[in-house]
Every structure is written in structure tokens, then in C-alpha cells.
Amino acid sequence: MxxxxxxxxxxxxxxxxxxxxxxxxxxxxxxxxxxxxxxxxxxxxxxxxxxxxxxxxxxxxxxxxxxxxxxxxxxxxxxxxxxxxxxxxxxxxxxxxxxxxxxxxxxxxxxxxxxxxxxxxxxxxxxxxxxxxxxxxxxxxxxxxxxxxxxxxxxxxxxxxxxxxxxxxxxxxxxxxxxxxxxxxxxxDLARPTAAARVQKIADEARAALAPKPSIAPIAFLNDPCSCCGQQKLFPVGHKFMCQACDTVYDRFQDGDGVE
Incomplete structure (x- = not known):
């Protein structure tokens, strides 16, 4: 045949x-x-x-x-x-x-x-x-x-x-x-590695976008209210205090002193 x-x-x-x-x-x-x-x-x-x-x-x-x-x-x-x-x-x-x-x-x-x-x-x-x-x-x-x-x-x-x-x-x-x-x-043949790299990059970006965001530990506020806005939103930043609500920054006082 x-x-x-x-x-x-x-x-x-x-x-x-x-x-x-x-x-x-x-x-x-x-x-x-x-x-x-x-x-x-x-x-x-x-x-x-x-x-x-x-x-x-x-x-x-x-x-x-x-x-x-x-x-x-x-x-x-x-x-x-x-x-x-x-x-x-x-x-x-x-x-x-x-x-x-x-x-x-x-x-x-x-x-x-x-x-x-x-x-x-x-x-x-x-x-x-x-x-x-x-x-x-x-x-x-x-x-x-x-x-x-x-x-x-x-x-x-x-x-x-x-x-x-x-x-x-x-x-x-x-x-x-x-x-x-x-x-x-x-x-x-020569284009295949380049194409593979592009596909890998897209896949990596997609995985990154879909990945769960890392959780952020909740801020521990002080018991004292902010003397500027009155809200209990003070937290330590380095050697000072800051109010999350109004962004006011206070100096850190010695132990036993309050926040003015």
C-alpha cells in the first residue's frame, strides 16, 4: 500500500x-x-x-x-x-x-x-x-x-x-x-527558556498576590487617654509616646509620671 x-x-x-x-x-x-x-x-x-x-x-x-x-x-x-x-x-x-x-x-x-x-x-x-x-x-x-x-x-x-x-x-x-x-x-529552542522564565515570573507574581497577608500584632495602648484628643490610643514609639487617633507625639516621662 x-x-x-x-x-x-x-x-x-x-x-x-x-x-x-x-x-x-x-x-x-x-x-x-x-x-x-x-x-x-x-x-x-x-x-x-x-x-x-x-x-x-x-x-x-x-x-x-x-x-x-x-x-x-x-x-x-x-x-x-x-x-x-x-x-x-x-x-x-x-x-x-x-x-x-x-x-x-x-x-x-x-x-x-x-x-x-x-x-x-x-x-x-x-x-x-x-x-x-x-x-x-x-x-x-x-x-x-x-x-x-x-x-x-x-x-x-x-x-x-x-x-x-x-x-x-x-x-x-x-x-x-x-x-x-x-x-x-x-x-x-532558543525562545523556550525565555518563554519559560516569563511564565515563571507571572506564576510567582500570581502566587504572591493570592498569598495571605502576614498578620500584624495588635497595638497595646496605654491606660492613659491622649491629652490632645482624649482617646485611649497612646502607644510607645522608641523613647516617646504617640496617639494613633490624632498622631500627637509626647515625650516619655520617668516612671511614676503621667502623660501630659
Whole structure:
């Protein structure tokens, strides 16, 4: 069975990127600024989230894949990534779209083994895949493969020092679309701590506003009435007395003396 997209096990974007980094490490690409997906042509196995599995990157005649740039299937014994010769030639020449197409299909191979073993065929359409709106991104095979492909080709440490998708595209040799996908993810990552700090500040202010006010101990008034207003509202303040009712301040007298 073949369709443009499938519901797959849910993965958040950062989880997909971490899986791509795992494959980079498995292939010895961890620190490479520019990688060559065609170097997998002689490979016989590939890291997947289910462990290493038999694998083949296979060329197909252009006529056989006239409407597709790439296709990932499971033939009963191995994961098979097929690309037409035109894509292979363009990738060899450094074309960003062709390089990303192979990385995209490697995303399907690494992430979606369960679906492939059930008979799914995961193509990359030459005219672009139709993505049903009812499939959420975190469950979309195509969305996950796009995120994976960008993270596989792009050195995270290097790209985070660059200031635009255009710079990333040139540095990593990927399509501008792939570079934009990656750049948007990086911007979200960088903004997340700031947003979290803002949310925390709002929460702290709300808790402070709702917290019960500390109780104030009642003032102990003297038995003597205020000679100014006559109310019994005198209390000691330092070495003097003050009337809470009229704010009159009196000197403190010696023991036994009254307040005048």
C-alpha cells in the first residue's frame, strides 16, 4: 500500500532530532559539517529506533520512479531506500534538494520500521506530498521525516552559530526548505527558556498576590487617654509616646509620671 502520509507513533520534534543525531553518531558523522548521504550506498545495515536492521540504498531507473524522488519500503528481509538515478546524480553534484531527499527517506527507514513491516510504502513525491490535515504533525510520518532529514544533514553546533536559513543551506549543502525547517526549530529552542522564565515570573507574581497577608500584632495602648484628643490610643514609639487617633507625639516621662 502506498499513500502520501501515514499515522505513526507520536514523536515530538526534539525527539526526532535526537534520533537523527544518534544516526549521525552511528555513521561517524557526529562532528561533520557536511555529510554525504551517498556514502551509504555500500551499507548493508542501518541504525533504527528498533536497533540495527538490514538495509540497502538502491538506484532505480528514472522511468520507474517518474513521479517520485525517493521511496522507502520493507521487502521482507531488509529496509529498502530507492532513489532514481537523476536524484543520485544531483546528490553527487551537491544539489540540496537531492541530498535532503535521501536524508528524508533515511528518516523513514530509521523511525518507521513498524509501519514499513506492515507493508507501508513511504514515498517522497516529486510534486510534493499531500498531507491530510487530520493527521497531527507529531504523528505524521512525513513531518517526522522532514525534521529528521534536516537534523541528519546539519551539524547542530555549527548551525546554531549561523544567523539565517540561507547560511545554513550553504554551510550544510541542503535545500533552503530543509534549512528553514531546521532554523525554525532552533529559534523555538532558543525562545523556550525565555518563554519559560516569563511564565515563571507571572506564576510567582500570581502566587504572591493570592498569598495571605502576614498578620500584624495588635497595638497595646496605654491606660492613659491622649491629652490632645482624649482617646485611649497612646502607644510607645522608641523613647516617646504617640496617639494613633490624632498622631500627637509626647515625650516619655520617668516612671511614676503621667502623660501630659
Amino acid at each position: 502506498s499513500t502520501d502520509d501515514y499515522i505513526v507513533d507520536p514523536l515530538r520534534d526534539f525527539e526526532v532530532r535526537e534520533h537523527a543525531k544518534t544516526l549521525r553518531r552511528a555513521l561517524g558523522w557526529a562532528d561533520a559539517d557536511r555529510v554525504d548521504p551517498l556514502s551509504l550506498e555500500p551499507a548493508t545495515e542501518l541504525w533504527t529506533i528498533r536497533g540495527k536492521r538490514p538495509f540497502k540504498l538502491e538506484l532505480a531507473a528514472d522511468a520507474e520512479m517518474s513521479g517520485e524522488s525517493g521511496l522507502t519500503t520493507y521487502d521482507g528481509t531488509k529496509i529498502l531506500v530507492k532513489i532514481p538515478r537523476r536524484i543520485r546524480q544531483k546528490a553527487f553534484m551537491g544539489d540540496g534538494y537531492a541530498r535532503f531527499t535521501i536524508a528524508h527517506e533515511l528518516g523513514h527507514a530509521s523511525l518507521h520500521l513498524d509501519k514499513l513491516m506492515l507493508g507501508a510504502a513511504l514515498p517522497r513525491r516529486l510534486a510534493g506530498n499531500t498531507l491530510p490535515k487530520w493527521i497531527p504533525k507529531f504523528k505524521s510520518a512525513e513531518h517526522q521525516a522532514n525534521i529528521f532529514g534536516a537534523a541528519l544533514l546539519i551539524n547542530d553546533a555549527t548551525a546554531r552559530r549561523l544567523s539565517s536559513p540561507e547560511e545554513i543551506s550553504v554551510q550544510a549543502g541542503v535545500s533552503l526548505t530543509a534549512a528553514r525547517i531546521y532554523f525554525e526549530q532552533v529559534q523555538e
